[in-house]
């Protein structure tokens with residue numbers, strides 16, 4: 001056993017820590033040991049130096065004639081870089097007119113992790129898949145803890161458990177036991193006919209708009225469609241959004257969308273702002289209360305598929321909707337989701353469900369009118385798979401649509417709607433690259449920037465579904481593609497979202513030819529929690545003819 005003094009390269013040589021080194025330890029073991037003393041998250045990056053010479057053997061480290069410096073991935077430890085801000089405002093004015101473009105610029109300038117301060121709120125963002133994966137893992141270093149710097153702070157609701165609550169709570173553990181089975185692949189499959197009916201009902205309105213020769217705002221109709229589908233799943237409610245082209249959004253949907261907009265306005269500034277008793281912060285509190293009231297009413301009114309209690313997995317397959325499920329599902333100890341959690345768990349599932357899917361659906365339509373050849377290839381695939389107006393869109397059928405699958409994947413890469421998955425440091429720690437992160441800092445894996453990082457994706461600005469067939473993409477680094485986040489707090493609704501989209505798209509593409517109305521640049525709203533195209537207008541014209549099947553379309557040798 002030898003005792004050696006260590007210090008972090010880049011910090012004072014006098015701030016040393018003594019560590020006992022067992023003579024049986026190998027080099028990797030030494031790295032792990034030292035990493036644990038200094039809260040270095042990734043031990044494999046640890047290196048040792050003495051008087052500027054690298055030490056490669058345990059014996060060299062233990063016998064060095066003075067304190068040994070620790071490097072991380074060849075670097076000294078360093079503060080996370082970022083632009084200097086203005087007094088009080090910090091970087092707010094520099095970033096918020098276009099947070100996607102400005103964060104991209106900052107990553108290019110400062111590297112894989114950046115720090116900005118917006119009106120007192122400090123946020124760290126990363127476009128590095130390794131750091132993102134570490135943050136998402138729920139470990140001794142990181143957890144989802146919604147503190148004052150977290151982008152969901154103004155919405156924090158511990159009773160919700162999922163999404164708006166901290167991981168290290170009983171509420172999350174219980175909600176996370178009960179909700180995922182209701183959204184698992186098998187459970188979601190039994191909602192396929194409802195999804196199909198939802199989009200078929202909506203076509204009456206798109207047909208009417210076509211007859212009138214009218215273009216329509218894609219996001220406005222996709223929010224109607226997305227929320228119509230999610231409302232039936234979560235609350236058993238028919239929002240009746242497609243009674244006519246002018247039907248307004250249901251009040252509940254308007255309020256949830258308003259909450260997200262208000263939260264973005266409140267959370268992009270310091271926590272002092274969220275405590276103001278007037279303006280946006282006050283409206284946010286009032287709207288939350290109104291939503292709670294409405295969900296309680298709809299729980300009373302929701303359709304029930306039966307009265308008997310059922311084990312979780314059975315309930316997931318038999319329930320008519322998530323209210324029915326939440327009331328009847330029992331765990332293996334015979335316990336149920338507590339009443340106090342039901343209201344907020346359902347609000348969250350509804351909100352998380354429709355805001356995201358409606359944004360993604362909007363981008364998918366954007367792709368049809370923006371990226372050449374996509375609409376034609378998607379349609380051709382349907383024709384080649386014998387699709388027609390009466391086809392039943394089971395998951396067995398949609399699994400055959402391999403180009404559609406790549407199109408959706410590429411859309412989720414290039415135009416991912418999510419922005420907010422923040423994770424909080426549980427202790428002062430050191431990230432790969434030597435970046436120091438203080439306890440309680442919030443790191444946001446910036447999904448858009450990871451998915452568009454040129455170190456991970458060749459020509460990331462190019463929309464290219466065929467890249468998903470390449471070895472480069474098949475062998476991409478872990479964490480390079482995480483549209484639904486990762487780790488224990490990742491999306492639990494992704495099966496539902498993907499199935500819904502895979503049912504909606506064929507129906508729309510087979511029935512209509514989409515063209516963009518006007519040529520205005522399509523913009524997103526930087527003050528909304530999710531990224532969605534704001535001003536995209538399209539015409540959807542009923543198709544009257546379809547291409548022949550590809551195998552019969554090829555000219556014969558004699559012609």
Ligand code: HEM
Nearest residue numbers: 162163352353356357360418421484485489491492493497
């Ligand atoms: C394209 C569609 C969707 C996308 C891109 C998406 C994305 C995400 C992301 C990134 C998270 C992590 C948030 C965080 O860490 O703070 C998340 C969590 C969550 N999502 Fe989704 N989501 C989608 C659809 C849905 C649907 C349809 C539902 C439910 C019907 C749903 C329910 C949830 C819930 C409950 C959580 C919280 C899980 C937890 O806290 O443990 N999502 N989603």
